[in-house]
Amino acid sequence: MSRLSQFVERRFFAAAPVRDLAILRLLVVGTLLFVMLFPYALFTFPVWGRLDLLAALPDSQWEPVPIVRLLLLPFCDGFRPPLAAMEWVLRASICAGAFALAGLFTRTTLLLFALGNLLISGYGYSYHEHHHIEALTVLALLALAAAPSGDALALDAWLARRRGSPPAAASELARWPLELMQWLFALCYLSAAVCKLGASGWQWLNGYTLQGYLLQEGVFWGTSSSVWLARHHGLCVVLSWGALLVELLFPLVLWQRRLALLFVPAAAAIHLGIWVTMRAPFWLYLPLYAVFVPWSRLFNAAPEIARAQSGFRRTGPRLQEGGE
Amino acid sequence: MDHALHISPDAPPPPSRWRQRRLALAVIGLFLALQTIAGLKLLAPSKRLPQLAPLRLAPNPTLWPFLAYDMYSDHWKEGRAISRPSVVGLDATGARHTLTPESVGLSFREFRDQWLNPLRGGATAKALPLARRWSERGGVALMELRCEDVPAIVVRDGVADGERIIGPRYPLTESSGEAGQ
Structure with a gap:
């Protein structure tokens, strides 16, 4: 095996707890859902809250970014979706996000949530103006959709356990998105x-x-x-x-x-x-x-630290007694 | 050992996982390659290098969501100035009063977008209503509104005021407001 593949194997496909991946899913999907539902709570010019303003711009300003052009290619090249269509995409994305947050049909709903946001944000940046704030989040959603993100802290995992086939606590596919x-x-x-x-x-x-x-x-x-x-x-x-x-x-x-x-x-x-x-x-x-946070290691370490502290509390006075 | 806990690089994963691993590898390779190309502007050399213009195939945001993070990358030199516009009112005695968002009961953005910028652009109809808002909130009656700009100049000691530039002037009579309304 070449050095490169060994490196990739070690860095991206070493077994890792699926819970870490699930925590990322909950945080990323939960935050994005919040800003989609309450766009002006954290942002000044959120794309999710100004679809109507963008749709009112003249056609001459519409210059779709390539990924949006690709996603809309089934309609026709250069297709500019009307406001009603974009509002439905927004609603559908929020529904998909709610399912993804709960971890139900996780991969499918995560993919739909990612594609919806790819389209909505890309639509916002198809009028000669772009920003950087959602790009990494959209990429994270796509990566999460291609990984076992619903194998922990998810209804999918709970249903699998009820069926008698619980997902493994660790997987070699749980590390690469992180x-x-x-x-x-x-x-x-x-x-x-x-x-x-x-x-x-x-x-x-x-x-x-x-x-x-x-x-x-x-x-x-x-x-x-x-x-x-x-x-x-x-x-x-x-x-x-x-x-x-x-x-x-x-x-x-x-x-x-x-x-x-x-x-x-x-x-x-x-x-x-x-x-x-x-x-x-x-x-x-x-x-x-x-x-960047090793969640499972932190969770595993927490009881040990607590045990060590309680042990210290128990043994501390004895040591002092011994010292006296 | 559970197959999900496979860690040895020499022991291949079970066939059921191969498809998912190939998908993961494709995503990893594609994402890292595109972000490297976009982020380091490999297909977007600077416009200051006209000889490389044929290589300028993917400037921001062509590869969106893969982007060059080039905001605020130009440098400033000492002495550069930026515009600092304001609206000033003159009363009957000729005294100057600067109209701030707070003094007319507006948020900064409302004031800037709905009053200051239109007045700078010559929107006569905005002058009288703004002066009235100011007077109603305890200010004296104004005879004239004018747009001014005192540029802020970046200097070693901090920020210096540039020379005052007088913009559009709006004498305030009832007819001036009604004409615009």
Whole structure:
């Protein structure tokens, strides 16, 4: 077996608990369902809440992204779905999402939920404007749909147990979506760093760049925090270096897992800071960070820690007595 | 050992799992390849390199949901300015009053999208109603509204004010409002 296939085997297809995959399903589907049902709770311009505005735009602005064009090809090349059709897609996607969250017909409903969101978000980005906030979530849904995501914490698993054929607690197919999302995260952050250095070189770190963007967004959104921060050149230099280093070095977590303890909170802090100062809503990244958490190991460790603590509480006084 | 717990790279998984593994491998390969191509702009070289224009096959968002994360990637230099527009009212004594979203009972976005930007674009009909909103909330009667822009300049000490630019002016008479309404 070649080194590459051994590497792939070890990294992507080592046996892993299906519960970790199920936790990711619950977090990602649950969060996305929430923002689809309450689009303006977390976002300013959510595609799920402004289908009517997009549909009112003239045909001349319709330039479907290739994946949308492909999905709509059965109707005709370049087909622009009417508002009523997109609203039905939205409703159907929410229904599929509810089933996927409960874990009923998990693979099928996850696939429908993923395709629905692929179409809705892609539709929103087919009018000469695009954003980055849902892309990783849609990819995660597609990966989850191709994996045994309903083998734990799901009605499918419960029904299988009732039928006398419970799903295995671990599977060699339960790891790859988590691993894949870690790689995609690393590639996205690396992309952000490479794009900055490619477009601006080290001048991006001059402090004026961050001051300028903070001012620009502060004036646009009326956020006083960004205007305040823009007045502090030295702080902007430090934050620029911090942001670029996190983005550039994030891929190290793929080789040194413990670095996730540093880089994942740092990346989350960057997104939180960007939200507070510049109103860029990367909320959908938060549940995706679950791919860096070894849930089952944490759950398994919790009782041991509790036992150890209770043991200490029991043995502690005795030791003291012995000492006396 | 349960076949689901297969971990040895030398022991092949049962045939029933081969199809799923092939599907997983296809997804992994496709996703990582497309994200690498999009993220590192391998098919979208910079427009500043015209000799590479034929390779510019997939700029954002052609490969969506695979994207280059290139937002905020251009750099700024010291001295660059950004527009900072406002609406100012003049009363009978000539005193200046800056109309803020709070002072006219609006959210920042409502104020910006429904009043400030239209007034900057010459929407005469918006002037009198806005002045009335301001006066009704405790402000004095205004004789004129005008759009101004005091650009913010990025400097080492923080932010400096640029030279004030006076935009469209709207003398406030009953006829000016009614004409637009």
